[in-house]
Amino acid sequence: MNVCVFSTPFILGPRIRDALRSVLNISRYGNQYIQINEPWKRIKGSDAERKRAGTVTGVAVNVACLLSVMLLPFMPTVSAAIQWQLQAPEQCNSLTDRFVCMLRAGHRIGTVSPLFEKLDPVRIEGLRSKYGGQKVTTEARPVPGERESTDPKDLRELVSKQGNRVRDMKARKAEKSLIDAEVSTLLDLKRRLEQAERKVGGEK
Structure with a gap:
């Protein structure tokens, strides 16, 4: 996983709806990033493809870490569950004006489980x-x-x-x-x- 620092305009607006829209937008971008790069396929390829799969996976879990912080004011239990599953360090509890990968190369996440119950x-x-x-x-x-x-x-x-x-x-x-x-x-x-x-x- 390569360490990455991207500029990103995710400053929250003064209204709750605007703030939640920012969370959903970042979540959507993260999902698109995974779908486009398909790390589950790259991991089966050449050395370069496997390295790329590791980078994509690393960025994805760091997006999840970012979302856990942004969700804290609205869904504290879900936020805590994400951070527990990621085994996120304490410094992953603050926002900056830049996207910084807090989970570095070699980091091991915890046990992954669904965050939400499926409703019939x-x-x-x-x-x-x-x-x-x-x-x-x-x-x-x-x-x-x-x-x-x-x-x-x-x-x-x-x-x-x-x-x-x-x-x-x-x-x-x-x-x-x-x-x-x-x-x-x-x-x-x-x-x-x-x-x-x-x-x-x-x-x-």
Whole structure:
């Protein structure tokens, strides 16, 4: 593994979302670096290829070390797990304006294990129901006063808006349960519009 020092713009922004975006970006770059260089193939090649595989692996574990530090404010348990698996030295607990390989040639990592539990769909739905709050039920629905309107003109406008909402959700590939709820609202509005138009036609 070659010792490496790269300049890298990973200074965190003042907002949590910006900071997490920086973490995800570095993680993505690290993953792309591994996928492009394919050290699992190079290790089977010539002496030069095996040396390159060692360099790629060394850079990759150092990216993981960097990510463990960046994750500390947000996911301290995961951060600690990464550092334990890497057997990271104490000096790997601070950030600088340069990417420095803290795990040098000859460093031995510890036992590697998955950091996250794989969730099945039933478990995901349970967590969403428990912690999802009211956000999923308030997405751009017509206000109660509009829903009670019996004027065909108003109802046509609501049907048009609701139809656009359904198409937009399908285009964004929203969850089927959410789309079904909006489709149900659209069908209800169409039914009310049909009733209103029949009533107006009967009064003429």
